[in-house]
Amino acid sequence: MHELLSAVAKILSYPTILWIALGEVLGILLGALPGLTATMGMALMLPISFYLTPEASIGLMLGVYFGAVSGASIPAILFGIPGNPNAIATVYDGYAMARKGEGGVALGTAVVASFIGGLGSMLVLFFAAPLLAAASLWFGPAEYFSLAVASLTVIAATSGKAISKGILAALFGMMLGTVGIDSIAGLPRFTLGNIYLLNGFSLVAALIGLFGIAQVLEDLETTRKGGLQAVIPKIGKVFPSMKYLISRARIILESIGIGTVIGALPGAGASVGVVLAYERAREISPEKEKFGKGALDGVLAPEVANNACIGGGLIPTLALGIPGESAAVMLMAALIMHGIAPGPMLFGKHMDLVYAIFVAMVVSNICMLLFQLGGVRLFARALMIPPYLLSTLVLLLSIIGAFALESSVFDAFAAVAFGILGWWMKRAGYPVIPLVLGLILGPMLESEFRRAVMIAGTYTTFFTRPLSLALLAGGALYLAHQIRKLRKEAAAEAAASGGGA
Amino acid sequence: MNWFLLALGAGYLYLTYQLPSRSISGDPGVKLMPYVIGVLTVAFTAYHTVQDLRKSRPPVRWRSVGAVAAASLIMLAYVGLMNPLGFELATGLFLIATAAFFKPPDSARAWAVIILFAVLATAAVSLLFGTVFNVNLPEARWLQALRG
Numbered sequence: 168m169h170e171l172l173s174a175v176a177k178i179l180s181y182p183t184i185l186w187i188a189l190g191e192v193l194g195i196l197l198g199a200l201p202g203l204t205a206t207m208g209m210a211l212m213l214p215i216s217f218y219l220t221p222e223a224s225i226g227l228m229l230g231v232y233f234g235a236v237s238g239a240s241i242p243a244i245l246f247g248i249p250g251n252p253n254a255i256a257t258v259y260d261g262y263a264m265a266r267k268g269e270g271g272v273a274l275g276t277a278v279v280a281s282f283i284g285g286l287g288s289m290l291v292l293f294f295a296a297p298l299l300a301a302a303s304l305w306f307g308p309a310e311y312f313s314l315a316v317a318s319l320t321v322i323a324a325t326s327g328k329a330i331s332k333g334i335l336a337a338l339f340g341m342m343l344g345t346v347g348i349d350s351i352a353g354l355p356r357f358t359l360g361n362i363y364l365l366n367g368f369s370l371v372a373a374l375i376g377l378f379g380i381a382q383v384l385e386d387l388e389t390t391r392k393g394g395l396q397a398v399i400p401k402i403g404k405v406f407p408s409m410k411y412l413i414s415r416a417r418i419i420l421e422s423i424g425i426g427t428v429i430g431a432l433p434g435a436g437a438s439v440g441v442v443l444a445y446e447r448a449r450e451i452s453p454e455k456e457k458f459g460k461g462a463l464d465g466v467l468a469p470e471v472a473n474n475a476c477i478g479g480g481l482i483p484t485l486a487l488g489i490p491g492e493s494a495a496v497m498l499m500a501a502l503i504m505h506g507i508a509p510g511p512m513l514f515g516k517h518m519d520l521v522y523a524i525f526v527a528m529v530v531s532n533i534c535m536l537l538f539q540l541g542g543v544r545l546f547a548r549a550l551m552i553p554p555y556l557l558s559t560l561v562l563l564l565s566i567i568g569a570f571a572l573e574s575s576v577f578d579a580f581a582a583v584a585f586g587i588l589g590w591w592m593k594r595a596g597y598p599v600i601p602l603v604l605g606l607i608l609g610p611m612l613e614s615e616f617r618r619a620v621m622i623a624g625t626y627t628t629f630f631t632r633p634l635s636l637a638l639l640a641g642g643a644l645y646l647a648h649q650i651r652k653l654r655k656e657a658a659a660e661a662a663a664s665g666g667g668a
Numbered sequence: 669m670n671w672f673l674l675a676l677g678a679g680y681l682y683l684t685y686q687l688p689s690r691s692i693s694g695d696p697g698v699k700l701m702p703y704v705i706g707v708l709t710v711a712f713t714a715y716h717t718v719q720d721l722r723k724s725r726p727p728v729r730w731r732s733v734g735a736v737a738a739a740s741l742i743m744l745a746y747v748g749l750m751n752p753l754g755f756e757l758a759t760g761l762f763l764i765a766t767a768a769f770f771k772p773p774d775s776a777r778a779w780a781v782i783i784l785f786a787v788l789a790t791a792a793v794s795l796l797f798g799t800v801f802n803v804n805l806p807e808a809r810w811l812q813a814l815r816g
Contacts, residue, residue, distance in 0.1 A: 218801050331712050331719075335673060338709045342680055345705065349698045352691055356698060357683055380743070384736045390770050391735065555770035556785055559763055562739075563793060566747060567759075571797050574804040579747040587740050595669035613701040621694040 174522035177222045178530055186219060187226040187527060191534040194234020195542075199242060199549045200557065203382075204251050205235030207561065209497035210378040213371045213504065214568035221505040221520055226527040228501045232494050233285055233531040236437070236473050237539060240277035241547055244270055244466070253437040253473040256445040260458065260465030271543075273466050276407040278539045280419070280470035283412075285532040287423035287471070288430065288478020293525050299486040299514045306511040308619035309628050313635040314510070315612035317642030318489040323601045324649040333601045336592065340605020341612070343368055350614050363577040372569040372582040373606055374500055377599050378493060379565035380586025383558045385593055390558045406540070411463070418448045418468050426472035430479025437476035437492070444472030478528065485509050485521065488608070496603050503607065670717040677709035742766055754808030755798075759790045 177183060190212065197208040208231045216224035239254035244261035257277060264273040306314070319341075323333035346357045347367030358364040383390070412419070422444040429440035448468030449458045458465050484495040488510035499509050507517055514521055539546065569582030589599055619628050629635050684702040691697040746762035753761070763786035773779045797803040 215801070329716075331716055335709065335712045335716065338705055338712065339673065339676070341705050342676070342702075342709065345702050351695055352698050354688060354698050356687060356702070357680070384739060387735050387739060387770075388732055553771070555767055558770055559766045559785075560789060562743060562766060563759065563763060563789060566743060567793055567797055570747075570750075571801065571803045576747060576750060576806075579750070580744070583740065583743045583747060586743075587736070590736060591669065597669060609705075616701065617695050620696050621692075624694060626696075 170519040171522045171526075173519055174222070174526050177220070178226060178523055178526040183220070183223040183226050184530060186223045187230040187530050188534050188538075190227040190230025191234040191531060191538055194231035194236075195238035195241075195535070195539055195546050196234075196549050197231065198235035198238025198240075198251060198254075199546050200552070203557065203561070204378075204494075205232050206378045206493040206497060207382050208235055209494055209501075210374045211561070211564045211568055213374060213497065213500060214571045216501050217371070217504050217572055221502070221507060222523045222527070224501050224505060225498065225520070225524055226530065228498050229524070229527050229531045230534065232477060232498070233281075233474065233528075233535050234538075235494075236477060237278060237281035237470075237535050238546060239473075240281070240466075240470055241274065241543070242550060244273045244277065245547055246550070253441060253476070254469075255438055256441040256469035257466055257473075259445065260460070260462045263459070263461035264463070264466070267461050269461065271404045272407055272463065274543050275404075275540060276463055276466050277470040278536060278543070279407055279412065280422075280467045281474040281539075282532050282536040283419055284423055284426055284471035284474035285477060285528060285535070287419075288427045288475040289525055289528040289532075291423075291427050292478050292481055292528075295482060295486075296514060296518075296521055296525075299482075299511070302486075302511060302514075304515060305634050307632075308615045308622060309632050309635040310638065311510070311615040312612055312619055313629055313638035313642075314487060315608045315615065317638045317645075318487065319601065319604055319608060319612075320642035320646050321489060322604050323598075324646045329596065330646070330650060330653065332597045336597050336599070337601035337605040340602035340607075341609035342605075343373075343602075344606045344609030345613070350610065351617055363575065367610075368581060368606070369569065369572065369575075369578045370500055370503065370606065371572055372578040373585045374497065374603065375565045375569050376582040376585025376587075377589035377603060378497075379561055379568075380582060381589025381593065381599070383561050383565075384586060384590040386554075386558070390554045407463070414453075415464060415467060417451060418464055419471050421447055421451070422468045422471035423475045426475025427479035429472075430476030431482045437473045437480075440472045440476045440479075441469035444468040474532075481524070485513055485524070486511065490600075490604070493600055493603075496600060496607075499607065508611070670713055670720060673709060673713040674717065677706055677713055681706035681710065738769060739766070742769060750806045752808065754811050755805040756790055756794060757808065758806075759793065760786045763789055 178187075193208055193212070194205065197203045197205060209228050212227055212231055216227050219227065235251065236253050239249055239251045240257050240261065243249040243254040243257040244265050247258055247262035249255045249258055261273045261277065264270060319337045323337045324330050325333075344367070346364055348355050348365055355365055425444045425447060426437070426440045429443065430437065445465060445468050448464050449455060452458065452462065452464040454462050454464055480490070480492060480495050481498070483489040484499060488499065488508065490496045490499055502509050507513065507520060565582055565586070566579050570576065570579040572578065592599055592602070620626060629639065680702065684699055684706055687699050687702070689697065689699065742762065742765050746758055749758045749761075764782055767782045767785060773782060794805065798805045
């Protein structure tokens with residue numbers, strides 16, 4: 168109880184609440200602009216978050232995250248273009264409503280739904296936290312090693328159609344993670360005589376490059392063609408009625424459940440959650456026949472689910488150190504920059520910070536509700552900002568952000584190099600998230616492996632400790648399951664194309 | 669990408685081989701994990717290279733590659749010129765060059781918009797990082813000399 172009250176006091180303090188609000192505004196703007204993602208915004212905020220307290224830092228990042236997920240509904244509803252994949256299901260009925268002149272109610276409902284979804288999943292996380300804290304006591308070096316192996320396996324296996332590419336990306340990340348002074352023996356490795364590499368690659372430079380610069384390079388052709396040039400349609404009345412929301416309690420609760428569960432599954436992603444919630448709402452809605460033609464329930468369900476996915480995604484991120492998606496990697500990075508490693512010990516050692524995250528989630532949601540309902544017309548105008556100026560600004564903030572942490576020109580060069588690498592990987596079909604996780608988890612995996620062997624005096628310790636064995640077996644089973652699933656899908660595709668021909 | 673990873677894996681294994689073998693008592697050593705990573709990288713990349721040889725590759729869009737190369741060169745030039753030119757001048761020039769590359773200006777008004785944007789963005793970033801966060805932004809020697 169004392170930790171909870173302390174967290175409330177820290178988050179509600181003057182500078183912290185201001186950073187959350189700032190993150191929220193920035194997030195809504197990013198979400199409203201197609202092509203700019205929550206992950207990119209959070210990557211750009213990493214260098215700033217370094218200068219803040221851990222609570223303000225996590226509040227800023229959560230503000231951007233919640234804001235961007237919710238803000239994506241603006242272009243989805245007004246122009247039929249989802250600001251990011253979280254809003255794909257909102258397009259179906261939201262855009263149809265906007266064309267009928269009901270865009271305001273659709274936008275208002277989307278905001279209120281996002282608010283409810285965010286709070287609902289936070290409550291699930293809140294009640295799961297004590298159980299996770301108790302589980303943290305079972306972890307020693309062998310278990311941490313096995314957890315890191317299982318995390319990398321799960322992420323590599325769920326990152327795309329070619330599992331071997333995911334594994335290769337993770338290995339490449341681990342390779343980069345070994346650069347610098349070895350944490351146990353104190354010997355420099357793979358630095359090629361470069362003093363800037365003694366501390367290894369800067370995580371912030373890598374993240375900014377891979378998610379900020381790479382995204383701009385990826386969208387270069389669209390940007391040079393001029394991007395979106397649209398006219399904002401009439402918005403009209405914004406607030407949904409309370410009577411309507413109460414009558415849709417079942418849709419709301421089921422969408423929270425779907426969003427939280429799907430968000431907690433690594434690799435599933437919010438885009439799966441919102442489509443499932445939309446389909447479920449279509450089954451149980453009293454206005455089934457309106458779906459696809461402008462049903463408000465078709466906006467409500469996916470918008471509840473996409474913000475519920477955030478809370479769900481935080482369960483494996485915070486408890487196990489396995490981020491479900493790229494934005495969660497940024498939250499992890501923000502914590503790591505403050506010397507706090509997400510994973511079982513977070514709940515054991517830093518319960519005050521865990522509670523601060525819950526309180527920051529509540530404050531973020533309230534800010535999102537107020538700002539987006541009050542400023543929906545203003546945020547919609549953000550779509551009129553020329554994309555070439557926005558992309559230029561993103562590149563500048565990326566380079567300066569990488570430079571700022573250590574006042575290091577080398578880090579700025581590294582960010583550009585990682586940006587080119589990220590663009591190249593995407594072109595070649597290699598997923599980026601396993602690389603980032605390899606870079607983050609690789610050093611921990613190696614040091615815990617060596618510690619476990621030094622303590623036990625044998626390599627068999629990983630297989631004789633039950634939890635360690637269970638984690639390794641879980642990772643292997645998941646990998647086998649994914650390989651089998653992808654083979655089945657490939658066979659079905661081949662059969663379909665053969666049948667079609 | 670496959671050839672890059674294959675070369676990288678082989679180079680990484682060579683560097684691992686050159687690492688000193690001494691270690692603390694009971695410690696598996698500084699070489700073991702890099703060996704595992706290097707061997708797995710080479711093995712997976714070799715498998716992938718063979719797999720890819722069987723598939724038809726989509727044609728390379730050189731126009732897009734050229735645009736990315738040009739944008740990357742502008743960024744690298746900016747970082748390289750930060751110390752010699754100083755933060756403000758290098759940033760202003762970078763913003764003008766990048767914005768003009770993304771959308772070539774076709775009128776005096778378009779140039780004015782880009783220059784105004786460059787001035788405002790440089791001032792804002794300078795204020796945020798230099799003044800608010802107290803970051804040591806690069807200052808040109810010639811500017812230091814001018815200020816005495």
